[in-house]
Amino acid sequence: MPVHAPGPVVIRRYAPADENAVMDVWSRAGRAAHPFVPGEGEGERAREMRETHLVHAENWVAESDGRVVALLGLMGAEIGGLFVAPEAQGTGVGRRLVDHAAALHGRLSLDVYEKNTGARSFYARTGFEEESRRVDEEYDEVILRLVRKAPEDPA
Template sequence: MMLKTAWRLSFHTLPRERAGTGTGAAGRCGAGNRLPRRRAVLIVGQVDQKMIIRNYRTSDEAAVVDLWSRASKLAHPFIEGEGEGERARKLREVYLVEADNWVAEISGRVVGLLGLLGSEIGGLFVTPEEQGRGIGRTLVQHAVNLHGTVTLEVYEGNTRARRFYDRMGFTEQGRRIDEETGHVLITLRRLAT
């Protein structure tokens, strides 16, 4: 069943939190620094439910690691150990701490993850049972709304994601070999509209 979105977008500012208690680089301003971090929630109205795009919270870790693991194994079957072991440790200890992470939530359940490193989409994952329902598209649009032009890297062997990014207006900028896996990564960019 496809979600029919009404594309009613509204941003809500959540209470400001003390710097250093949030996730992502914007939340870590150094010891004793009390600079506020503005957080936003994007609500996308849908026919039967609402999808909320909000900042990742540490309490989301188990759900995010689970959805990332399942989505990664599906998207990258050509990578040995994908979605587990050292790669899962790196997600928990590095990417969920260092990136500006956003989650998509439907009915209180985390169904998508967007990890931003500045204007680069460092990771985009949607739980397998929710793929093809507009969640990834909404997360990409959220990144574009925040940064304008965005870039990302996708494995050459991830043909489903490559088709998705092509439909989203991304164009190829270059290729390189991923030192960690030995697989080809394609650099893509989407210009601000």
């Protein structure tokens, strides 16, 4: 059963002072979502997260009671990653971040592992539809390309 965020959620830009909290959320959420990815949430993947994604993406955090509970990384209108702390999943925080991204960019796209059924279900509930699929050669896993039309896009 999900634990509801105890206080109001604030969405704000990521700041370098958030790095440790964001890395904790990313690591725990990533390991839970991607148990089939060797070393998820640590090692080389953590270094890449710190040195590349947190530096070059447009990152947003969701805070509840002054604590970072989620991270959204954008590259233009593409969601490069959405990570919600396991204890905050099911509270609406992820939906709030997706809606924030849509308000900024309209049409959104993202890639998600086919085996990540929790994320796939979440994205379906938030209006994403499968556009294509490919195999991630590094891990030999199927990746789905999902898109969510902007509200003004024709159906």
